[in-house]
Amino acid sequence: MEKYIMPEGACRKLKAAKSLGQTAYIYGATGYGKTAFVQKYLGKRRHVYLSCGDRRWDESALWGQGIVVLDDLHLLDEQRRKPVKGLIAHLDTWLVLVSRSPVPSWLMPEYVNMGFIVLSENDMRLGKKEIRSYLDSLGLSYTEEGLRYLVDTAEGNGYIVRHAALRMAEGLSPGPKMYQEIHNAFSRYLEENIMVQWDSELLEFLMQVSVVEEFTLPLAELITASRLASVMVQKAVETGNFLFQEDGVYRLRPVLLHALREQAVQVLGEEQVKTCAKNAGIYYEMNGQFALALEMYERSGNQGQIRELLIRNARMNPGAGHYYELRRYYLRIGEDEAEKSPVLMAGLSMLHSMLMDPEKSEFWYGKLAKFAKTAQGGAMREAQSYLCYLDIGLPHRGSRDVLKIMLRAPAMLLDQGIHLPEFSATSNVPSIMSGGKDFCKWSRSDRTLARTVGPLVERVLGRYGKGLVKAALGESLYEKGEDNYEVLTLLARAQLETECGGRQEIAFAAVGQRVRLMVLQGELASANALLNSFQSAVEEEKAVQLMPNIQATRCRLSLYAGDLQAVSQWLANAPDEDKEFITMERYRYFTKVRCYLAIGENLKALALLEKLSEYAKRCQRTYVGMEAGFLGAIARRRLGTDWEPLLRAALDEAESYHFVRLITELGPAVLPLLKAQGRDSPWFRQVMEEVRLTAKQYPRYLKPQSTSAGNFSKTAREVLRLQSEGLTATLIAERLSMKPDTVRYHIKENYRKLGACDKVEAIAAAKSLGLI
Known part of the structure; x- marks a missing residue:
């Protein structure tokens, strides 16, 4: 790059390495200008430049030189590693190592013992200042908006910036069209110049795993039908800086992922790519990631597995299933196809009710009822069980007839051998009263219903009913402001019952009400501790469907604590x-x-x-x-x-x-x-x-902070301080040698700025702002 602009941070680091005589290790993906950077820095200084991709040089080329640059270190063969390691310890030679990958495992002893100054890809990125200077040096005109777009999309990559400059010289402005063109060109460059250098086994592995956006080692093993995934990942890490890992999840750079997918179709063939996608789908299905599984099955053209997975999901209650995420697949099912399966008809009825389309929901309920009349044996019993399930659970029907249905259910279950499908009373919300259904009306007779109908409800719902009655009664009494000790006793016992073969959904309802009770009593720390303990239990049991609402509960506690930073973090997701x-x-x-x-x-x-x-x-x-x-x-x-x-x-x-x-x-x-x-x-x-x-x-709860400490004068703060000590306006006036009316004016202004209604609120708000 003839007009290369050096990143200032990288330049400072390399100067420090030279002055200290420490080995410099520079790494980054293709296009970040590593070679151009070193060449420009060294300029006309005497040095030896060797590419590790060139097998013609040997150990003799390294010794007796003041400055040695070894480029393409990721291509160095094993035979030449020993002399390179020896050169690192040589005091008379300043060694600059350039690679596409971070420090490899074979260099780790020297890195730890001798100490390298590492210039990472982040150091090599061209920032706004460098990109502006580069465009100016070429005499190109641009807008601030165009520059900002280029900075955001180029990710500091010199190749992309240079390509963009060439297109700008031809009259094209930075924008989506230019970005797509450069992205495609860079993808082709990787295919034709970089990927051809890779080991064939590594390339095949990466093409196979490119069917997914990200992967874990178990997923990679299933996709590739090989137990060498960890070996291939390590090889990929040492080949280039294109694979990122966080918490055991690996991601390839988007542009490389695109190039690998293009090449996979040409090299592996469409059928093998479909097989890889199907294998990925099997893994996702096994791990309950139904949306991803269906995406893979769709890509592999496997309609049979799509149908089976939709049926499997429909057997789950809305809280545990993935109705919303999979709705486009459900809504694509033809009427004739759906009528063959009572589970699919029930699932469609439930989905349309959740989508607030009662007409379509009742249409599929009617189809299921018609099916139940003509079916025989197991198909008839399954249809009847789902009709009972929908009678209880359809959201748009409310809870008006639920009690009657519950009273009829035992006879049907026992006499006809019908099993009620999976049912949840909470829909993953920490409440039963406002959970899967609205049970406010039941609250008016809560104790009577708990005593008479409660055992029946628990019997009908099986393990989904363990702890439900006590949790529901505890919540009802809490809402009505009754005895806190009785509420706590009921909720604690409900949670205990769920631990004996029950469900975490009911436990969450009990815990959620206990958290509310603790907040009401001013025990925020205890509420957070309880929620932390419950979250640990949920994580151990892998009840991941509860996590979003657990985090929402945590956010509500942050609101009481006035922790707006935590609130902002939750809002972002x-x-x-x-x-x-x-x-x-x-x-x-x-x-x-x-x-x-x-x-x-x-x-x-x-x-x-x-x-x-x-x-x-x-x-x-x-x-x-x-x-x-x-x-x-x-x-x-x-x-x-x-x-x-x-x-x-x-x-x-x-x-x-x-x-x-x-x-x-x-x-x-x-x-x-x-x-x-x-x-x-x-x-x-x-x-x-x-x-x-x-x-x-909680004087600041749900009150926006419209003021800051800087908005209060020294006198205003002093008035607040004296108020907090219990002094009246008259006594404050005497203490400060002011007129009482002046003090009252300051008090009124303080209340206005703090959004307070009285002295208690004002003092609490002032303390939260650090005014007193």
Whole structure:
């Protein structure tokens, strides 16, 4: 590259290596300008340059030289390694090693004992400053937007920057078209100039694993039908810096992956590539990664395995299955094909209900009912069991007839030999009342139902029912603000029952309510510790479907703690409601609403709450409707729009069930709204008492930090400090030699800046900002 601009950081490192006489080890993938960098640095200085790809030189070429550059070290044959190792210890020679791979294993003893100064690929990357200088040196015109695009897409690779400069000289501007052209050209360059140098066995291995985006060693072994995956991976690492590993998962560079896939079709043939894809699909299916498995089966053209996997997934409950992820495969099934399988018909009925399309859901329910009337033997029993399952579990039907169905179920199960399919009462949410179904109505008779119907429900649901009744009763009593000790006893016993052959989903419901109770009592540290312990148990049991909502619960604790950094990290990976609204994500959506309120994104909160409210109406989700009502009123008040009707409706609904904690947990965010209400029932007095307590414990909860310590004068801080010591405005005026009205003005301004309603909130907020 005749106009090569040296990366400043790399230049400093190489200068340091020269001044210290330490071996310099430079590595990076093809195109990062390693050779050009060394040549430009050395310039006209006397040195020996040798390529390890050239087999004509031997040991005699190394000795008696002041500066020796060994390029393409990854191509060095084993016979010439010993003299290179010897040269590293030679004090009169400064050695510069250039390779495509990090320090290889055969050089590790010298690296550890002698110490190399390593210039990695990151050091060799051209930054914005270098790219700008390079374009300027060629006299090319560009916009700041074009430069930014080139910096973002080139990843500091000199080859890409140079190619882009050539195309810019021809009048093409940086953008998607140029990027695709350069990407394809670089891919061809790798095929024709780099991959041809590789060992044939390594190349075949990489072509085979290129059917997947990333791989583990067990996956690579299954794809390649070989136990040499670890050997091949080590060889790949020492061949070039194109394979990255994190937590046992390997990824190839995208441009190389593209080149390998192109070559695989030509060299291996389409049938072998399909076989590799099928093998990958088998691995993914064995490990419960159904979406990836179906993608591989589709690529291999294996329609039979696609159908079998869809049936297998449909046998799972919505919490454990992958209905949303696989919906495009389900919706592609022809009606005639689906009618052959009662499991597929049940799965389609459940999926359409989850997609809030009750008409299509009932269509497939009707198809299944028709099938059950004409089927015989095992097919008839299977169809009847799925009809019972859908009667209980279809989301759009609500919970109005669930109790009647449960009462009929034992006779059907015992008399007709029918087994109820896998069922979950929680849908992976840490709640039973607002879990797979909405059971608010049952709360009005919670103790009676637990005593009379509870044993029957547990019997019908089998291992999915262990601990369910105690967890449900504990949650109901907690919501109604009843005795905390009784609540804790029920929840602890429920969790214990799940440990005796039950399910972690029910345990999560119990743990989730215990966490809420601890938060209410001001025990955030204990709540976090409990959640950590439960997460460890979930990880051991590999109940991965619970992890997203466990992380959401952790985020809710961060909101109480005022840890907005943790909140931001969670938000970065939260589900995107604007891309698609998924009803199974409702718990994470409500967590996201709270995050939006905490950071002042009230419009976003309200937009998401509108979707949740619509879902609540369509699927008879009473609890979801109330929660959306309270949070919506908070958001509307902050936006200056009409909020009182929404709050009144939510309060009326909550009072009809005597629900307290749903409101009190909102603490300072809902307190100003409640103060404006003219209610005076015993229930409302209990709500107000608990809301004030929560506001005192967590004064900044869901309140955006609209101020900082710098917004307060020395006098304002002193007023806050004296208030925290219990002094009145009059006493503060005497202490500071000020007029009482002036002190009151400072107090009023402090409250406004802190978003506080009274002295207690102001002092707590001031402490959180480090003002006192």
